[in-house]
Amino acid sequence: MSIRLKLLLLGLATLVLPWGGCRYAREMESALREGEQNSLLSVAQTIASSLQGRVDLLYRKPAHLEDAGESETADDNTTARPSEPKPTPYDLRPILLAAQPFLDGYVEEWPQSKAAWRYYFARNPAGPTGATGQHKFGILTGVFERMLYVMLDVNDEHLVFDTPGASPLDPNTFGDRIWIGFEDQDGREHQVFIGATGPGSVTARRIETGEYGQLTAVNEPRIVGALQSTPRGYQLELRIPLSMLGERFGVLIDDRGQRGADPVSYGTLRSDDLHTVGRLIVASPELTTYLKQFRQPGLRLSVAAPEGRLLAQVDALSEAAVLGPERGILAQFYRRFVDRPGTRRVIDSAADIYDREHKQIIGTLQVAQTEDRWLILRDRALTHMLNLTLVISAILVVATFIFAAWLAVRLSRLRAASESALTREGLVTTFPETDASDELGDVARGFSTLLHRLNEYTSYLRTLAGKLAHEIRTPLTIVRSSLENMESEGVTSAAGVYLKRARQGSERLNAILIAMGAATRVEEAISNAERMRFDLVPVVQSAADSYRIAFPQRAFATEVPEEAVEIEGAPDLVVQMLDKLVDNAVDFSPEGATIMLRVRLEPQAAVVEVDNPGPPLSAETSGHLFESLWQSRAAAPGVPADSDSRPHFGLGLYIVRLIAEFHRGAATASSLPGDSGARFTIRLAR
Amino acid sequence: MIMKRMVAIVEDEPAIRDNYAAAFAREGYVVRTYANRSQAMTAFASRLPDLAVIDISLEEEPEGGFELCRQLRALSPELPIIFLTARDSELDAVSGLRLGADDFLTKDLSLAHLIARVNALFRRVDALRRPTEAAQIVRRGPLTLDAERMQVEWEGQVVLLSLTEFWIVYALAHHPGHVKNRQQLMDAANVVLDDNTITSHVKRIRRKFQSIDPKFDAVQTVYGMGYRWVD
Numbered sequence: 007m008s009i010r011l012k013l014l015l016l017g018l019a020t021l022v023l024p025w026g027g028c029r030y031a032r033e034m035e036s037a038l039r040e041g042e043q044n045s046l047l048s049v050a051q052t053i054a055s056s057l058q059g060r061v062d063l064l065y066r067k068p069a070h071l072e073d074a075g076e077s078e079t080a081d082d083n084t085t086a087r088p089s090e091p092k093p094t095p096y097d098l099r100p101i102l103l104a105a106q107p108f109l110d111g112y113v114e115e116w117p118q119s120k121a122a123w124r125y126y127f128a129r130n131p132a133g134p135t136g137a138t139g140q141h142k143f144g145i146l147t148g149v150f151e152r153m154l155y156v157m158l159d160v161n162d163e164h165l166v167f168d169t170p171g172a173s174p175l176d177p178n179t180f181g182d183r184i185w186i187g188f189e190d191q192d193g194r195e196h197q198v199f200i201g202a203t204g205p206g207s208v209t210a211r212r213i214e215t216g217e218y219g220q221l222t223a224v225n226e227p228r229i230v231g232a233l234q235s236t237p238r239g240y241q242l243e244l245r246i247p248l249s250m251l252g253e254r255f256g257v258l259i260d261d262r263g264q265r266g267a268d269p270v271s272y273g274t275l276r277s278d279d280l281h282t283v284g285r286l287i288v289a290s291p292e293l294t295t296y297l298k299q300f301r302q303p304g305l306r307l308s309v310a311a312p313e314g315r316l317l318a319q320v321d322a323l324s325e326a327a328v329l330g331p332e333r334g335i336l337a338q339f340y341r342r343f344v345d346r347p348g349t350r351r352v353i354d355s356a357a358d359i360y361d362r363e364h365k366q367i368i369g370t371l372q373v374a375q376t377e378d379r380w381l382i383l384r385d386r387a388l389t390h391m392l393n394l395t396l397v398i399s400a401i402l403v404v405a406t407f408i409f410a411a412w413l414a415v416r417l418s419r420l421r422a423a424s425e426s427a428l429t430r431e432g433l434v435t436t437f438p439e440t441d442a443s444d445e446l447g448d449v450a451r452g453f454s455t456l457l458h459r460l461n462e463y464t465s466y467l468r469t470l471a472g473k474l475a476h477e478i479r480t481p482l483t484i485v486r487s488s489l490e491n492m493e494s495e496g497v498t499s500a501a502g503v504y505l506k507r508a509r510q511g512s513e514r515l516n517a518i519l520i521a522m523g524a525a526t527r528v529e530e531a532i533s534n535a536e537r538m539r540f541d542l543v544p545v546v547q548s549a550a551d552s553y554r555i556a557f558p559q560r561a562f563a564t565e566v567p568e569e570a571v572e573i574e575g576a577p578d579l580v581v582q583m584l585d586k587l588v589d590n591a592v593d594f595s596p597e598g599a600t601i602m603l604r605v606r607l608e609p610q611a612a613v614v615e616v617d618n619p620g621p622p623l624s625a626e627t628s629g630h631l632f633e634s635l636w637q638s639r640a641a642a643p644g645v646p647a648d649s650d651s652r653p654h655f656g657l658g659l660y661i662v663r664l665i666a667e668f669h670r671g672a673a674t675a676s677s678l679p680g681d682s683g684a685r686f687t688i689r690l691a692r
Numbered sequence: 693m694i695m696k697r698m699v700a701i702v703e704d705e706p707a708i709r710d711n712y713a714a715a716f717a718r719e720g721y722v723v724r725t726y727a728n729r730s731q732a733m734t735a736f737a738s739r740l741p742d743l744a745v746i747d748i749s750l751e752e753e754p755e756g757g758f759e760l761c762r763q764l765r766a767l768s769p770e771l772p773i774i775f776l777t778a779r780d781s782e783l784d785a786v787s788g789l790r791l792g793a794d795d796f797l798t799k800d801l802s803l804a805h806l807i808a809r810v811n812a813l814f815r816r817v818d819a820l821r822r823p824t825e826a827a828q829i830v831r832r833g834p835l836t837l838d839a840e841r842m843q844v845e846w847e848g849q850v851v852l853l854s855l856t857e858f859w860i861v862y863a864l865a866h867h868p869g870h871v872k873n874r875q876q877l878m879d880a881a882n883v884v885l886d887d888n889t890i891t892s893h894v895k896r897i898r899r900k901f902q903s904i905d906p907k908f909d910a911v912q913t914v915y916g917m918g919y920r921w922v923d
Contacts, residue, residue, distance in 0.1 A: 479778040480705055483799040487711035490803040494718055516800055530782045531891065549916030578891050581915045 009417065010410040017406030023395040031388045038384060039377070043353055046373050050357035053300055053307065054371040059362030063293045064309065064317055064369050096274040096284025098124065098255060100147035100154060102308075102316040107148070107155050111205070111234030111243045116157055122146055123159075128261075128272035141270050143239075143259055152291045154246045156231075158184065158257065162239030166262050170203040174211055174223040178266040184242060184259055186210065186229070187275040187282040189252035197280045198226045200242065202233045208242065248291055255286035289317035306374040309359070312367050323352065323376050352376055416446055420453070427457050471657075472526040475519040482519065486512045525657045525664075528582070532668045535576040542571040542580070542605055542612055542690075549584045550603050557592050561600040571605055571612045573690050575669040580690075583665040584614070586658040587686050591618035594684060611671060611689040622677035623684050631675050632663035659686075666690065697814060698722040700741035702732045702760060703776075704751045708799070712745065712776075715803045716810070729756045733763060740768055743810060746793075748777040748784060758791055765792040772813045776806070782892050795855040809855060816842035816855075832865050833923050835910070849904050856881045857897050860890075864911060864921040873918035894919055 057063065101122045107115045128141035143160040165182060172179035184200045198210040210229035214222050231244035256274035271277035274284040289309065297307045297320040308319035354374035358367045419438045427437070437457065439450035489508050497505055543566045550562045584603070591601045595618040602617040623631070659673070666673040670691035678685050699721045703709040706727070713723040724741060726732035728751045744764060750756030761773055775788040775796045785796040794813055797806065819841035830837040836845040842858050844851045853861060863872055863880035872880075874890045894911060901908040912922050 476778055479799055480708065483778065484705065484707040484711065487708060487715070487803055491711050491714050491718075494715070494803075520800070527782070527889075534782060534892070545915045548914060552916035577915055578913065584916070 008414065010407070010414045013406050013410035013413070014403070017403035017410075020399045020402040023399050024392055027388075027391045027395045031384065031391065034387070035384055039353060042375065042377075043355060046353060046355040046375055047357065049300075050355045050371050050373040053297075053373070054357035054359045057296075057309070057359045057369070057371065058364070059360070061361065061368055063290050063296060064311075064359070065287060065289065094284060096256060097287055098145065098147050098274075098284055099287045099311070099313075099315050100149045102289075102319055103148040103150040103155060106150050106153075107157075107243065109207075109230060109232050109243050109245055111232040111241050113146075113157055113159070113241060113243075116146060116148065116155075119146075122148075126257075126273055128270050141259070141261055141272055143257075143273070145257060147286075149248065149288055151294070152248050154248050154251060154255075154286070154288065156186075156242075156244040156246065156257070158242040158244070158259075159236070160184075160239045160242070160259055160261075162261055164263055165235050165240050166265055168201040168203045169265060174199075174201055175213070175221055180260070180262060180269075181265055182240075182260060182262055183269070184257065185273070185275055185280060186244070186246070187254075187256045187258065187280050188246075188250070188286070189254040189282060190250060191252050193252060195254075195282060197275075198229060200231065200233075200244075205234050205240075206232060208233050210244075248288065251286060251288075253285050254282035256282040256284050287311075293318040294320065304376045306372075308372045308374075310370045310372060312369060317369060323374060413446075416442075420446070420450055424453055424457075427453075469526070471522040475522040478515070479519055482512060482515055486516070521657070525660055528661045528664055531582075532579065532664055535579055535668065537574050537576060539572050539574050540577050542573055542614070543567070545577050545580055546584065546603055546605050546614065549581050549588075553588050553601075557588070559597045560592055560595060561598070562588075563600050563602045565602065565604040565606075567605060567607055569607075571607060571692075573612045573669065573692055575690065579665045579668060580614075583662050583688065584616070586662045587616040587688075590658055590686070591616050591684075594618055594620040596620065607692075608689070610692065612692050614688045614690065615685055617678060617683060617685045619678070619683040621684070622681035623675055632659050632673050662686070662688065696720060696722045697742040698724060698739075699810065700732065700736070700744045701725045702727075702729070702744065702750065702757070703747045704728060704749070705747075712803070712806070715807060719807050719811075721810075727751065729753060729760045732760060736764060736767060740771060743772045743774070743813065745774045745776050745806075745810070748775060748779055748788070758787060761788065761791045761793055770817070772817055774809065774813065776801075782889070785889075785892075786896075789854055793854075797856075812842065813855060815840070819843075830862075830865060832868060832921065833910075834905070835865055837862055837865055846901055846904050846908070851900050851904060853897065853900060857893055857900070860893055861897055861911075864919060868921040868923050871914045871918050871920045877918065 099122075101117060101119065103117070105115070123144045123146050125142060125144045141161065143158055146157040146159075148155045148157075160182075162182060168174065168181040168183075169176075169179035181201060181203075185197055186200070187195065187197045189195055196212065198212045200208050200210050202208045208231045210226040210231070211223040212226050214224050216222055228250060229244060229246050231242060233240055233242045235241075258271055258273035258275035258277060258280065260269035260271050262269045275282055293309060297309065297318055300307055301320050301322050303322050303325040306319065306321045306323045308321075309317045311317055352374050354372060356370050356372045359369040359371055360366065361368050416439055423438050437450055437454035439446055440454050441447065442450065485508075489505060489512060492505060493509075546566065547564055550564050553560075553562050588601065588603075595601060599619045602615070604613075604615040604617070606613050606615070659675075663673045666688050671689040674687045674689075676685050676687065677683070699716050701709055701712050701716070701723060703712065703725070704727050709725045709727070713725050716723045724735060726735060746757045746760055746764075748755060748757035750760070753759065757775060757777065761775070764771060764773060769792075773793045775785075775793050776799060777784065777788075777796075778799050788796045795809060797809065801809075819838070820843070830839065834847040836848075838844070839862065842855065844853055844858060844861055859881035860877050863877055877890055894913075898908065898911055901910070910922050912920050914920060
C-alpha cells in the first residue's frame with residue numbers, strides 16, 4: 007500500500023464529519039419531534055378542554071331537547087340523557103366521509119369499511135313470499151359536511167318496481183318499497199318512502215293527509231338518491247340533509263314477491279306503525295365549524311367518538327408547504343442519509359374530551375401535524391451543516407492527496423537518487439531534498455552524509471590497489487635491488503639457490519603489483535585516448551589471429567558481417583577489451599574448446615560477442631561481473647583454478663566495462679542457450 | 693685512465709639509494725647520493741655530476757624530483773637526467789620527459805637494466821661529442837638511425853626521442869615489415885613495461901615524427917599482435 011493511498015484513506019476518514027453531522031441532525035430531529043409532540047399535545051388538550059361537556063356539538067343534540075337542558079324529559083324512555091345514550095341494535099353511527107359520494111347507487115366511492123356496515127334481517131324469514139328468500143339488508147351511513155348519506159345493500163330475489171305512471175298510493179301498483187323514518191329537530195316523526203319504477207334516480211315521497219282526509223303522495227325533493235340492481239338484489243344510495251333529521255332515524259324494507267303482494271317488512275322501523283326505533287348518532291355540523299377555527303396549514307384536527315368513530319375532522323395536512331422539489335437536490339440527497347427508513351412524516355397527539363362533570367369520556371380530540379413544517383427548518387440547518395462538513399472533508403481529502411502526492415514525489419525522488427547514487431563512476435554526492443527542513447530532509451541529509459562517507463570509502467577502495475601497488479613498490483625495490491647486489495657480490499652455491507627463489511618470489515610480487523595497477527592505468531589510457539573512426543572487423547580478425555598463437559589449446563572462430571563495421575573509438579582499447587574477454591573465456595572453457603568471436607550490427611550499435619563453452623553464469627553473478635574487484639573463480643572443469651601464475655584481481659571485466667563505456671556502449675553477460683556456456687555481449691555505439 | 697664518471701643519485705629511501713650506489717660503484721662509477729632536493733642542489737652548485745638519477749618524490753616534496761630536474765636543466769642543458777621512480781603513471785612520465793629528462797624508468801627495472809641504460813646514455817653523450825661515424829648508421833628511406841649516438845633523423849631532421857623510445861624505433865626499423873610484439877619491444881628497450889605504457893610510448897613516437905612530417909605513418913599497429921615498421 008503506497009503512502010499516497012494510505013494518506014488518501016486517512017483523508018477519507020474526515021468523512022466521519024458529515025456522518026457525525028447526520029447523527030447530530032437525527033438527534034436534533036428527535037428533540038425537535040419531541041418538542042413538537044409536546045406542543046401538539048398541549049394544543050390537543052386545550053381544544054379538548056374547550057370541548058368539555060359539549061355533547062351537543064359532538065352528538066347533535068336535537069333542538070327540542072336543548073332547552074330542556076339537564077332535566078331531560080324525553081318522550082322516549084330509552085335514555086335519560088343524550089350524553090349517555092343507551093345503545094340499541096338499531097342505532098346508526100354514520101362514518102365521516104372524506105369526500106362526497108356520487109349518488110349513483112354504487113358503493114365504489116364509499117370507504118371500504120366492513121365494520122361500518124350494519125345488517126338487519128326479517129324477523130320471520132319464512133315469509134309469504136317464499137322460504138328460499140333470505141331477507142337481509144346492510145346499511146352504511148356517512149356524513150359529509152351537512153349531509154347524511156345512506157347506502158343500502160338489500161338482498162332481494164325478485165326486485166319488483168312500482169308500475170310506472172301509476173299512482174304511488176295504489177296498493178296494486180306497489181313494488182319493493184323502502185321506508186325512511188326519522189324525527190325532525192322538533193321531535194316530530196316523519197316517514198318517506200321510495201318506490202322506484204326502474205334503476206337510476208329515485209324520488210322520495212311522503213304521504214300527506216289532505217284537508218278532507220284524502221291521502222296524497224308529496225315529493226320530498228330534499229331527499230335524493232339512486233337505485234341499482236345487483237345480482238343479489240339492489241342497492242340504494244340516498245342523501246338526506248342533516249338539518250331535516252333529529253335524534254331518531256330508521257329504514258324499513260317492504261319486500262314484495264310481486265307487484266301489489268303483501269310485503270315482508272323488516273328494518274329499524276316498527277313495521278306496524280313505522281315508529282322509529284334506532285337513533286342516529288352523528289356529530290353536529292357545528293363541530294366541524296368549531297374545529298375550523300383552529301385550522302392551520304399542516305394541521306389535522308379530528309374528533310372521534312369513544313369507540314373510535316370519527317365524528318368531525320378538519321384536515322389541512324396537505325396544505326403545508328411541500329418539501330418537494332423546491333427543497334433542492336442537495337437537501338433531498340442529504341435526507342437520504344438522515345431519514346431513517348419508515349420514519350413517519352406526520353406526528354400526532356390526542357386528548358380526551360370529558361363530559362361536564364369530568365367523569366366520562368365523550369370523545370377524543372386528535373391532532374396530527376406534518377413534520378414538513380419544522381423539517382424545513384431542520385433541512386436548512388442540515389443542508390448548511392452538511393455542505394460545510396462536506397466542503398471541509400473535500401478540502402481535507404484534496405489537501406491530503408496533494409500532500410501525499412507531493413510526499414510520494416519527494417520520496418520517489420529520494421529513492422531514485424539513492425538508487426542511482428551507486429553509479430559505476432562512483433557515488434553521486436548531490437542529493438535531493440537536503441534543503442528540506444522536515445524529517446524527509448533529515449533522511450536525505452542522513453543519506454547524503456552516508457553517501458559522502460561511502461563515496462570516500464569507495465574512492466579509497468578504488469585507489470587502494472593503485473596506492474598499495476605504489477607503496478609496496480618501494481620496499482620491493484629495496485628487496486630486489488638488494489638481491490641483485492647480493493648476486494653481483496657473489497654467493498655460495500647453496501645460498502645461490504635461496505637467492506634464486508627470493509628473486510622468483512620478488513618477480514612474482516612485481517607481476518602482482520603490475521596487475522593491481524592495471525585498472526588505474528586503463529582509466530588513464532582511456533582519459534588520454536583519442537577517438538578515430540575505424541573498421542571493427544579487421545581489428546577483431548587480427549586479434550583472433552594473435553589469440554590462436556597465444557592460446558594454442560583453444561580454437562578461435564570468428565563470425566563477422568560482410569560489410570565494414572565502422573565505429574568511433576580507440577582500436578587499441580578495443581583490442582585490450584578483447585584481450586580481457588578472451589582471457590576470461592579461456593579461463594572458463596575446457597581445453598580444446600572453441601571460443602567464438604562475433605561481430606554483428608544492430609541499428610544503433612556494433613555488437614561484439616565472445617562465447618565460450620563452459621559453466622553457465624549464475625543470475626546472482628551476472629549482475630556483479632563488471633564491477634571492480636568482483637571475482638568468481640569457479641574454474642572450468644579440467645582447468646585448475648591456479649593453472650597460471652597470473653594474478654587475478656577481478657579487474658579484467660571491469661576494464662572491459664570501462665572500455666565499453668568509453669565507446670558509449672555497455673557490457674552484458676548471459677548464459678548460452680541450454681546453459682552450455684557464457685556469452686559476453688559488448689555494445690559499442692556506432 | 694679516463695676520469696671516473698660521477699653519477700648523482702637523489703633518492704629519499706636510504707636502502708634503495710645505497711643499493712643503487714653500490715651497483716653503480718661496482719660498475720666503476722663515482723657515486724654521490726643525496727636524500728633531498730636542497731642537499732642535491734647545494735652539491736650541484738659546486739660541482740655538476742656527469743649523470744643524475746632522480747626520484748620524483750623526495751622526502752617532504754611529493755614532486756621534488758620534477759623541480760630538481762628543472763633546476764638541474766637550468767644549470768646544464770646537456771646533463772643526462774634519468775627519472776627513476778615508483779610512480780608508473782603516464783602523466784608522470786610525460787611530465788618528466790617534458791621537463792627535459794632523458795629517460796623515465798620505473799623501479800621495477802632490474803639493477804642490471806638500469807646500469808645498461810646509464811651506460812647507453814653515456815654512450816650517446818659521448819657519441820654526440822665525437823664527430824659522426826657512419827659505422828652504426830641504419831637508413832630506412834627518410835629515416836636515419838644512429839645506434840652509436842642514439843640519435844634518430846627523419847628527412848634530415850633530428851627527432852628528439854627518449855632512450856626507451858629510441859630503442860623501440862630501433863627494434864622496429866631494424867627489421868621492417870616484421871611484427872614486433874610488446875614483449876619484444878620491451879626487451880629491446882631493456883625495460884619492464886605493461887602493454888599500456890608500450891602503447892603510449894608508440895603513440896609518443898608517432899607524435900614526435902608527425903611534428904616533423906604530418907604524413908608519417910611508418911609505425912603501424914597490428915591489432916592484438918604488436919607493431920611493425922613500414923617503409
